[in-house]
Every structure is written in C-alpha cells, then in structure tokens.
Amino acid sequence: MKTAHELVVEAKQQIAEIGLDDAELAVQRADVVIDVREPDEYQSGHLPGAINIPRGMLEFRLSNDDKLSARDLNLVLYCKTSGRAALSALSLKAMGYLHVLSIAGGFDAWVNADKPVTHPNLPDFE
Template sequence: MKTAHDLVVEAKKSVEEISVDQAVKAIQSCDVLIDVRETEEYLAGHLPGALHMSRGMLEFKMAGNPKLQSRDLNIVLYCKTSGRAALCAQSLAQMGYSHIQSIAGGIDAWQAAGHDVFKPAQPSFE
C-alpha cells in the first residue's frame, strides 16, 4: 500500500519540475498556467494570469474546454508546495499532453523568491 507521499515521490520521477527562476520564463511563453489548489487557496492569491482548476476537476475541465484540447499545449502547473502539481502533471501526461512543467516548491517558493501574487479584491457589503 502506498502513502500520499509515496505517490508524489513517484510522480515527481516522471514530471519536469522547474525552478522558480525557470518558471518566470516558462510562464511568459506557456499556453496555459494552471493553479491546481482548492478554490479558497486560489482566491487568497494566485500567480497573475493563472486559471483555476483544482486537482479534483483538472481532467474534466481540460477535456471539457475546446481551447485546451490540443495535446501540444505548453502547460505550467503549480500548487502550494508542488505535490499536487506533480500528481496533476502525471495525470495530464497520461491523457496525452506532452509539454507539461510543474513549478518546484509551488506558490510558496514563488513568494519566497519575492515574486508577486494576484489577490482579488473582496466584495464590500458596507
């Protein structure tokens, strides 16, 4: 029986992880940047331009969006620390996507390196 940690370690063996420094350039040239965290995490702050597709819905949202059908898309994924993104990258590879990168360390590493995140304005009810 495997643990969640075992699954992540296994996924990372087959996933292209890129550093935050490499991610800056990769994001500029990618077709789609995807945040695979949960909705609350995404709304608390995300990388500018990132689409939200939580890990549990990723495959369905990719399959259901005609703009995301090409298996040649350049995809960059991230999560909080890179575990969920690695699992998602592995899943997308199994679906036939061939250009997938995952940001090592996730949004935590992104922010630790001093990069900005987009924080949507919360509605005011006053």
Template sequence: MKTPLDLVQAAKARITEVSLDAAEQALRDADVLIDVREADEFAAGHIPGALHFSRGMLEFKLAADPSLQRRDLQIVLYCKTSGRAALAAASLLDMGYVHVKSIAGGFDAWAAAGKPVNKPATPAFD
C-alpha cells in the same frame, strides 16, 4: 501500501519540474498556467494569469474546454508546495499532453521569493 508521499515522489520522477529561477521563463512560454489548489487557496492569492482548476476537477475541465484539448499545449501547473501539481502533471502526461511543467516549491516558494501575486482587494471602509 503506498503513501501520498510515495505517489508524489513517483510522479516527480516522471514529470518536468522547473526551478523557481526558471519558472518565469516557463510562464512566458506557456499557453496556459493552471493553479490546482482549492478555490479558497486560489481566492486568497494566485500567480497572475493563472486559471483555477482544482486538482479534483482538472482532467474534466480540460476535456470540457475545446481550447485546452490540444495535446501540444505548453502547460505550467502549480499548487501550494508542488505535490498536487506533480500528481496533476503526471495525470496530464497520461492523458497525452506532451509539454507539461510543474513549478518546484509551488505557490509558497513563488510568494516567498517576492514574485508577483494577485490578491483579493481589501474593501475601503471610509
């Protein structure tokens, strides 16, 4: 029986994972940046410009949006640490998307490196 880790490792063997150093260029080249974490994770902070399509709804959201159906779109995905993004990238390859990348280390590595993060505004209680 395969474990989730086995599935992630198999996905990572099939996909293109970009290093944190190469991620900023990948984002500049991307047509779309997708955060596949859960809604509460996205709301707590995300990479600027990211769309939120949770891992469980990713394929359905892409299929429902005509602007995201071109199979030659440059897509960059990320999650918390890169496991869900790897699984998502493999799924998109299976759907026929040909330019799919995942950010190694995910959002945690991005934020730890001091890269830009959109966070919710803290209300002022004056």
C-alpha cells in the same frame, strides 16, 4: 499500500519539474498557467494570469473545454508546495499532453522568492 508522499515522489520522477529560476520565464511563455489548489487558496492569491482548476476537476475540465484540449499546449502547473501539481502533471502526461511543467516548491516557494502575486478584486460588502 503507497502513501500520498510516495505517490508524489514517484510522480516527480516522471514529470518535468522546474525550479524558480526557470519558472518565471516558463509562466510568461505558457499558453495556460493552472493553479490546481482549491478555490479558497486561489482567492487568497495566485500567479498573475493563472486560472484555477482544482486537482479533483482537472482531467474533467481539460477533457471538456475546447480551449484546453489541444495536447500541444504549453502548460505550467502549481499548487501550494508542488505535490498536487506533480500528481496533476503526471495525469496530464497520461492524457497525452506533451508540454507540461510543474513548479518545484509551488506557490509557497514563489511567494518566498518575492515573485509577483495577484489578489482578485472581490466586492466589499461593508
């Protein structure tokens, strides 16, 4: 039986993973940037322009949204440290998506490199 770590290592051997040096340009050129973290993680901060589609809903959302169903979209995926994004990229590759990139090191690496982060405007209930 394989562990989650082993699955991620195998996925990373089969996908296109980009480092931070290339990530900012890839994000700018992407048709869609997808944050595959959970909604609470996304709400705490995310890459500018990213949409949130949690890992568990990714295949369903892309299959059922006409704007996301084109297989030639330029997609950039990320999660906290890159494991969920790698598994997501492998799934999208299996679905026939042609241009899927995963950011090595994920959101944590992005933040540690002082790259731009967006914090959503939430209502103040006080």
